[in-house]
Amino acid sequence: MKFLLCSFSCGFSQAMRTGQKLKRTGRVTLIEAAEAAERFEHRGRGAISNQTGRFERQIHNLFDDGWGTIEDDAAPLETILMDDTAKTIITFNNSPDISFDRTVNPYRGCEHGCIYCFARPTHAWAGLSAGLDFESRLFRKANAPELLIKELSRPSYVPKPIALGMNTDAYQPVEREQRLTRRLLEILSAHNHPVTLLTKSALIQRDIDILAPMAEKGIARVGVSITTLDRKLARKMEPRAATPERRLETVRALSQAGIPVLVMTAPIIPGLNDHEIEALLDASAAHGAAGAGYVVLRLPYEIKDLFHEWLAQHVPDRAARVINLTREMRGGKDYDAEWFQRGRGRGPMANLISQRFQKAALRNGLSSQRPALRTDLFRPRESIGGQFLLEL
Numbered sequence: 001m002k003f004l005l006c007s008f009s010c011g012f013s014q015a016m017r018t019g020q021k022l023k024r025t026g027r028v029t030l031i032e033a034a035e036a037a038e039r040f041e042h043r044g045r046g047a048i049s050n051q052t053g054r055f056e057r058q059i060h061n062l063f064d065d066g067w068g069t070i071e072d073d074a075a076p077l078e079t080i081l082m083d084d085t086a087k088t089i090i091t092f093n094n095s096p097d098i099s100f101d102r103t104v105n106p107y108r109g110c111e112h113g114c115i116y117c118f119a120r121p122t123h124a125w126a127g128l129s130a131g132l133d134f135e136s137r138l139f140r141k142a143n144a145p146e147l148l149i150k151e152l153s154r155p156s157y158v159p160k161p162i163a164l165g166m167n168t169d170a171y172q173p174v175e176r177e178q179r180l181t182r183r184l185l186e187i188l189s190a191h192n193h194p195v196t197l198l199t200k201s202a203l204i205q206r207d208i209d210i211l212a213p214m215a216e217k218g219i220a221r222v223g224v225s226i227t228t229l230d231r232k233l234a235r236k237m238e239p240r241a242a243t244p245e246r247r248l249e250t251v252r253a254l255s256q257a258g259i260p261v262l263v264m265t266a267p268i269i270p271g272l273n274d275h276e277i278e279a280l281l282d283a284s285a286a287h288g289a290a291g292a293g294y295v296v297l298r299l300p301y302e303i304k305d306l307f308h309e310w311l312a313q314h315v316p317d318r319a320a321r322v323i324n325l326t327r328e329m330r331g332g333k334d335y336d337a338e339w340f341q342r343g344r345g346r347g348p349m350a351n352l353i354s355q356r357f358q359k360a361a362l363r364n365g366l367s368s369q370r371p372a373l374r375t376d377l378f379r380p381r382e383s384i385g386g387q388f389l390l391e392l
Helices: 030-034 120-126 132-136 144-152 180-190 202-217 231-237 244-256 274-286 303-314 319-328 348-363
Strands: 003-006 079-083 090-092 102-104 137-140 162-164 195-199 220-225 261-268 291-296
Touching (some): 030 303, 120 303, 144 180, 195 202, 202 220, 202 244, 220 244, 231 303, 274 348, 303 319
Parallel strands (some): 102 162, 261 291
16 A cells, blocks of 8 residues: 655645435435436545535536537546644543543544545645545554553543544554554553553454553453445445454454454444344354444445445435435434434434443343443653653
8 A cells, every 4th residue: 555645735735525315304206316416437446436524615527518528537536645733632522421531642633544434524724635545554653652641641641542543544554654553542541541442453362462461451442343244245334444354353353362352333224234233242252252332323424425425426326215214214314413312313213322232231241331441540650850651
C-alpha cells in the first residue's frame, strides 16, 4: 500500500455534489430508491460519491462538457495521509447513552471505508467530503503520544477508562506503518491507565504483548465489531476491513490471551443483515467472546444520502425495503438523534431486534455488561523537576 504525505493544502480533484436525493420522510418505492444511484467509479472503496461537505459555500458537480471524458475510467484513488497538529489528545463527552466519558483518536478519517460509519460527517469540519474523502484523505496526529503523556501528568487529572479509537478505527491500515496506537498503548500501560478499544482489524493481535498484561491487571478490554458473516456483503460494505473470518480469529486470539472481548454486532441494518443476529452471536461465543452488544443503523447528516447511493448500487432489489424499515424505526425519518433512541430505534422492528438479540445472547452466555476496569492502579510518571520518567 502506498501512502502520500502532504500538508492540508493538498488539492483534491474528486467530483463532488451535495444534497439529499430521496424525499426526507415517509416510505419510498423501488423506483424512487433507484434514483439515488451514482456512477460507481472506485472499487475497493465504500462510498459511491464524494458529495460536498455541508459547511462549504460552493457545490461541485460532475457534468459532460461534450468531449466524452465523463465516461472515462477514474484514476486510481490513492490514500493520502496528512498531519493534524493537535493541541490536545483526550476528548471528553457527557453523552448519557454511551459507556465512556473520554476518547483518544490517533487518526481522523478511516481507510476501512465502512459505508455506514457514524464518523463520516466529521470530515466536513476540515472542508472535506464525508464520502470518498473520508476514506482516502486521512489525518494522523503524530504528536499524540507526547500530548497523552502531558495530559496524564496534570495534577488535576482524574483517571477513568480511555476509549482508544472510538471515532475512527485505531487499527486501520495506516497503523501498520505509523504505529501511533501501539505507542499510545505503551504510555497507558506505563501509567497503569485503563483502556478500551473497538476495532474491525486483525492488526490488534500485534499488540497482545501489551494488552494481555494490562488485562491481567484489570485495566484493559477489547471490542471487536462484526457486522456480517457474509464475505461478499462485508467486502462491499466494509471494503478494507478484515474479513469476518479474520475478525472471529481475532476474538479467539484475544480471548486465549486472557483479554476480555466484547463483540459488537453493529450496525444492525433491517432488511440487510438483521437475519444474521443469531448466527453472529453463536459464532462470537464459539470463538471465546465474553459479551456482546449492538447498535442499529444510524444515518446522521451526509451518511443517509451516501448510504442510499450504496444501496442503489449494491443491493438495488432490497434498497427500498431497507430504507423503509430504517425509517419505521426512526419515526418516518432517516435518523433520530434523541438520547438512547439513536442507537436502538423505536417501534415494532426495533423491539423485535432487541428481543432476538437478548434471547440469542442469553442462550450463548454473552453478557451485555462490560467488565469494570480498575482506576486505583493509575500513577502519573512525572518527577518533581517536571521530567517525564516513562520507561518505554
